[in-house]
Amino acid sequence: MTDTQPAVEQSPVVEPMVAPFAGWVVHPDWAERVISRAYDNLSPLQRQTLVASNPYSYMNVTRSREDLFDNTDISQDDLVAEGAAALTRLLKAKAFTPTGRPALYLYRLTHKQGMQTGVVCTVPVGGFDDGRIRIHERVHDDRADLLTTHLQGVGATSSPVAMAVRSTAELHNQLFDITSAVPADLEFGSTVVRHQIWTVPDDYTESLAAAFDHQVLYVTDGHHRSAAAVRAMAAEPNDPVLARTLAVVFPDDQLHVQAFHRLAVDHIDRTSEECLAALDDVVEVTPVFSSQQARPQKRGKAGLYLGGSWHQVELPSTVGNGAVNGLDVERLRRSILCPVLCADELSQPGDVEYLPASLGLDELARRCDADNRVGFALHPMTVRELMAVADERGLMPPKSSFFSPKPRSGVFLRVLGRGATAHLPAS
Known part of the structure; x- marks a missing residue:
């Protein structure tokens, strides 16, 4: 290159997104x-x-x-x-x-x-x-x-x-x-x-x-x-x-996509009746006769297992903008897990355990009975909802989706x- 020739701007080398490997x-x-x-x-x-x-x-x-x-x-x-x-x-x-x-x-x-x-x-x-x-x-x-x-x-x-x-x-x-x-x-x-x-x-x-x-x-x-x-x-x-x-x-x-159900600790250490009353103060809770009736059929609904009984829960409305805030896992975390049960799944590992939906609601009930936990059965999100959260650089709670x-x-x-x-x- 002579002094009169313009310098060629070098583009940064970008690694290929997908590459073979010698595995x-x-x-x-x-x-x-x-x-x-x-x-x-x-x-x-x-x-x-x-x-x-x-x-x-x-x-x-x-x-x-x-x-x-x-x-x-x-x-x-x-x-x-x-x-x-x-x-x-x-x-x-x-x-x-x-x-x-x-x-x-x-x-x-x-x-x-x-x-x-x-x-x-x-x-x-x-x-x-x-x-x-x-x-x-x-x-x-x-x-x-x-x-x-x-x-x-x-x-x-x-x-x-x-x-x-x-x-x-x-x-x-x-x-x-x-x-x-x-x-x-x-x-x-x-x-x-x-x-x-x-x-x-x-x-x-x-x-x-x-x-x-x-x-x-x-x-x-x-x-x-x-x-x-x-x-x-x-x-x-x-x-x-x-x-x-x-x-x-x-x-x-x-x-x-399948849901990850939640098994949460009630840090207030209430009886089942007291915990149910506290939940009923913030969300609409309806008793049902079986896990099948409690299974959520659409977004905004959740099944609740507490003290040997199943209920249906109407999750509170979305608060705030953004794809994350409209998801059931986030609505549950903000309206029930943190304020009612004092279970902080973001900073306290163990406050909430996760059960893939593929293991069934009977397993959810069994684990709740064994470990004295409150169970929540959730409706799955879609792949496009997941991608929308990621595109906004949003972050859901851990174990929000289960692919099987x-x-x-x-x-x-x-x-x-x-x-x-x-x-x-x-x-």
């Missing part, structure tokens, strides 16, 4: 033992039983304190060390096979509600800060910190953050073409939910990744894993492996080259 895939002979059901789909007792009975379940790698029978006082460092030991056990057994090349994968779930096909890939962690990847839920710091330590200490991830992208004809056509051309590489599951995996052929990889250019992604499941990825990168900004995280991205029109079915852990392994994988090349 590992569970060996078909090990799939049944290693692949674990979604964490939130299991009760603590079910997780404890699974961890104790199957040392090769991937849940041994990712377990938390409540997943252990006798180690509730175990330190975070010891918990991560046990996770690393569990991963080492899987690697020594050759339960996972390295693919040896970067690739994208398709993950299809077929169930009674329909079918959803997502792209398994890595996405840029920086996208959470620059608005290309949007969240909609708050997180509890203790859970996010544990998952951050897990990333740093265990050295691999197998639970992709589930995301949605606005559907396009181009994306649908590519997904159809790939899955129609060849049989799936791996199949597992049951007649209730069938899981299928395809490796995207090389000649489709570039065009499929390009279908996500200039698109916004929305986290649907995995807000704590997302927060952990952000915190890990912030702690080690010069590690290129931590600059991306494992994800699976589904077209939004294929997803189905969801991809399982133990299918893919993204190696980070540290902890239990320090001897392996990062992917």
Whole structure:
């Protein structure tokens, strides 16, 4: 360049939204033992039983304190060390096979509600800060910190953050073409939910990744894993492996949202009759004869379980503008959980427990009776309501939506080259 030539302005390099990765895939002979059901789909007792009975379940790698029978006082460092030991056990057994090349994968779930096909890939962690990847839920710091330590200490991830992208004809056509051309590489599951995996052929990889250019992604499941990825990168900004995280991205029109029901502590420690009277002072409460009658059939309604009886609740009107304020979870939090029960789910972990709707209202009642809690059954939101909150940079309370079915852990392994994988090349 001469002195008379104008300088060419350099555009900032933007990482691709969706990129292939050189991961590992569970060996078909090990799939049944290693692949674990979604964490939130299991009760603590079910997780404890699974961890104790199957040392090769991937849940041994990712377990938390409540997943252990006798180690509730175990330190975070010891918990991560046990996770690393569990991963080492899987690697020594050759339960996972390295693919040896970067690739994208398709993950299809077929169930009674329909079918959803997502792209398994890595996405840029920086996208959470620059608005290309949007969240909609708050997180509890203790859970996010544990998952951050897990990333740093265990050295691999197998639970992709589930995301949605606005559907396009181009994306649908590519997904159809790939899955129609060849049989799936791996199949597992049951007649209730069938899981299928395809490796995207090389000649489709570039065009499929390009279908996500200039698109916004929305986290649907995995807000704590997302927060952990952000915190890990912030702690080690010069590690290129931590600059991306494992994800699976589904077209939004294929997803189905369920509610997360609430089980709240009454910090005033009233009798059931006194608590019911306090609730009746702020919302309309109607007794019903069964859980089926209490099940909310539309927005603005909630089921209430208290002292062995079911009721219907009319939630108060929306206060304030914004997509978040119109949601049932926020109306419940602002009008009942905080002011009436003094249960602060935003700053006091444990004040409110969460139950996916898939476990049923009988399980809600059982847990309320066992733990002396007040139960609230909620109506699910829609995917577009979730996206509207994220577009406004709003944040719902934790566990506001539950997507089911969801991809399982133990299918893919993204190696980070540290902890239990320090001897392996990062992917």
